[in-house]
Each structure stands twice: as structure tokens, then as C-alpha cells.
Amino acid sequence: MLGYIWQYVYTSFLRYWLKWLIRHATGTCELQRICSGYKPGATRTTKAEYSLQSSKNKVLREALETRKDNLEQCVDQIMREKDIKPQKNPQFKENLHICLLQITGYSSLFISVEDMRKEVFNSENPEHEAMLLKLWDLLMPTVTLESRITKQWGDIGFQGDDPKTDFRGMGMLGLINLVFFSENYTKEARQVLSHANHPKLGYSYAIVGINLTEMAYSLMKSGALKPHFYNTVLGTPELRHFHQLYCYLAYEFDKFWVEEEPESIMHFNQYREKFHNIVKTHLQDPAVSLVLKTNMDK
Structure with missing residues (x-):
């Protein structure tokens, strides 16, 4: 008081x-x-x-x-x-x-x-469909998709036979983030997918990716991402800067998950919250810069 x-x-x-x-x-x-x-x-x-x-x-x-x-x-x-x-x-x-x-x-x-985020994925929109198929080709270049609606989508972490239902919460933002990561950091995205498909430590790659989009969106809405953008963009931030932040979250969450070795995916919410708190702590540092750094950058 x-x-x-x-x-x-x-x-x-x-x-x-x-x-x-x-x-x-x-x-x-x-x-x-x-x-x-x-x-x-x-x-x-x-x-x-x-x-x-x-x-x-x-x-x-x-x-x-x-x-x-x-x-x-x-x-x-x-x-x-x-x-x-x-x-x-x-x-x-x-x-x-x-x-x-x-x-x-x-x-x-x-x-x-x-x-x-408000743009709904529309399977009748050729651009939306092309982007979804591009995601498959980037992550699974040696595997042909048998049909548009197939259980194969589960191989990259979607819940059902048709991924469109998984984009309801984050709309096209979720898909665009997934494609941006896979297109700009292809090696890293495939590495993360291989970890996600681990028989013991695995998780649903696409679903977790969309969940991380929601995390990035919420942090931006609250203003928590201001220090990051103010430090990394000397001018007007653009959409690609938001997508790059997502790439950081996707890569770092995978590292965090592997290091934590959760007993099962059933504990996802607990570990997701722990990771969220780590990110928020980083954002309290005036010098924060949440930029994806791969082994090649070190």
C-alpha cells in the first residue's frame, strides 16, 4: 500500500x-x-x-x-x-x-x-494450402505425403489427419512461424523434429510450436518483449523480427526439454510454464537479446 x-x-x-x-x-x-x-x-x-x-x-x-x-x-x-x-x-x-x-x-x-493471428487457416485458400505443404517438404524432404488428409501429419507433430484444426488458436500466425523456422533454420528445425520424435523424450513438434507462438504473442501483447526489440532492432521492428524471436523460442525450448528430461509429455504444461518463467526473467535484463545462436555461431 x-x-x-x-x-x-x-x-x-x-x-x-x-x-x-x-x-x-x-x-x-x-x-x-x-x-x-x-x-x-x-x-x-x-x-x-x-x-x-x-x-x-x-x-x-x-x-x-x-x-x-x-x-x-x-x-x-x-x-x-x-x-x-x-x-x-x-x-x-x-x-x-x-x-x-x-x-x-x-x-x-x-x-x-x-x-x-486472426486470419483463419482456410483449406480452400491455395496460398494457405501451399504453405502447409511447404512445411511438410521442408521437414520431411525424403518422404512423400500420401494425401492431403492423412495420419502422416502426426510424424511432424499434428494431432489429427488434417492439420487445419490445430491452427484454430493462433490462426495463420502459427503456421507462418513453423514455416519460417523450417525455411530459415532448416538444419536446426529438422534437429528439433528428431528430438520431438524421440521414443522416450518426444513431444508433438507442430503442436508445441503453435503453443510457443502463443507464448511469443502473449509476451508481445503484454509489452514484455519491448526490451528485446529495442536492443535488437535499431529502428522499426518488422514481422520477420517477430518470426526470428519465435525461432529462438522453438530452438531454446527444445534444448530446455532435452536437458530437463521430463518423465512424459503429460508434464508438458509444468515444463512449459518453467520455460516461460525463464524467458520472462531474461526479458527483465535491460541488455536482453533473444537471438537464436546455433553451434555454427559460437
Whole structure:
């Protein structure tokens, strides 16, 4: 309770006067100090985001919702509002612009991810069907699929004879993640599939993959992935960056599962939650970068 009271007092009163005192002592506003005092990445962008959110100035608050093509004009407006002279602060404009690209880009990326999640897999859509068959060819290049509806789908971890029913929760996002991993990290994806098909330590490759898509989606929706994207993308994050994060989760979960040696797949939820907590702990590190590193990278 005391913590909430202190937070209210600080944000409502003390923070304003503290900023006022420091500005008069240093001759610089909070945004200037943030943009010059921290290197590019999560710490700088997170602090800039908080500063803009907490500002009593409407121009600064609305900057967080500015479209990408208006960001440069938005930064100029902020500089006028805060009386920041370009000649005295030559790097400020560029640094703030990058922060805003990251902040607004994260919101835009989530909208794209959400749209993809809402897109239902349609077996009558040739593009959807082609992507599903591509997944099979990438993972099982030496095995011919006997028919579109077949028990063979179980060999790559789907539950039934027709995979379309497994995409209900995550829509096309789940399939696109699976294909992206298999296409861009083919060797690693096939390695993970071989572990998933282990007679004792195995798990349903595709179903677990879709479950990991849900994990990535939930982390993004909550804002937990901001530090990762702010550290790894110096600008506007795109869908491929989300898919690359998924690849990290798919590869690392497999390593985690093999190392933990669960008694059976019946304990999946327990180990899934443990892995989820490990990821969330990583995301609390300001320097976090959840990038897939294979043996070839080391």
C-alpha cells in the first residue's frame, strides 16, 4: 500500500519538481539527458517512452501514437516545445527519432501480428494450402505425403489427419512461424523434429510450436518483449523480427526439454510454464537479446 502511495506522490508531484530543478541546474530537459546519457537500446528507449508518457505536455504524449511518416516532423515539434537548439544538440534529433521508431514500431508490429493471428487457416485458400505443404517438404524432404488428409501429419507433430484444426488458436500466425523456422533454420528445425520424435523424450513438434507462438504473442501483447526489440532492432521492428524471436523460442525450448528430461509429455504444461518463467526473467535484463545462436555461431 505504501508503495502505491509513494508512486502516486512521486508521479503526481515530486517528479515534476525534480525535473524542474535538474533542468535549471543543467540547462537540459529530461529527454535531452536520456538521449545523450544512454547508448542506443532498451534502457534509452524505455526511459524516453516513460518520459513521454508521463509528460504533462500534450505534444510529447501524442508523439507515442505518431505515424512513421510523421515522426521527423513530430521530433521537430518536440524540439520547439522544449526549446532544444539543433546546433547545441546535434545528436538529439537522430537519437529521439530512433527511439520513436522503436516505440511506435512495436505498437504497429503487434497490430500486424494480431491480424495474422486472426486470419483463419482456410483449406480452400491455395496460398494457405501451399504453405502447409511447404512445411511438410521442408521437414520431411525424403518422404512423400500420401494425401492431403492423412495420419502422416502426426510424424511432424499434428494431432489429427488434417492439420487445419490445430491452427484454430493462433490462426495463420502459427503456421507462418513453423514455416519460417523450417525455411530459415532448416538444419536446426529438422534437429528439433528428431528430438520431438524421440521414443522416450518426444513431444508433438507442430503442436508445441503453435503453443510457443502463443507464448511469443502473449509476451508481445503484454509489452514484455519491448526490451528485446529495442536492443535488437535499431529502428522499426518488422514481422520477420517477430518470426526470428519465435525461432529462438522453438530452438531454446527444445534444448530446455532435452536437458530437463521430463518423465512424459503429460508434464508438458509444468515444463512449459518453467520455460516461460525463464524467458520472462531474461526479458527483465535491460541488455536482453533473444537471438537464436546455433553451434555454427559460437
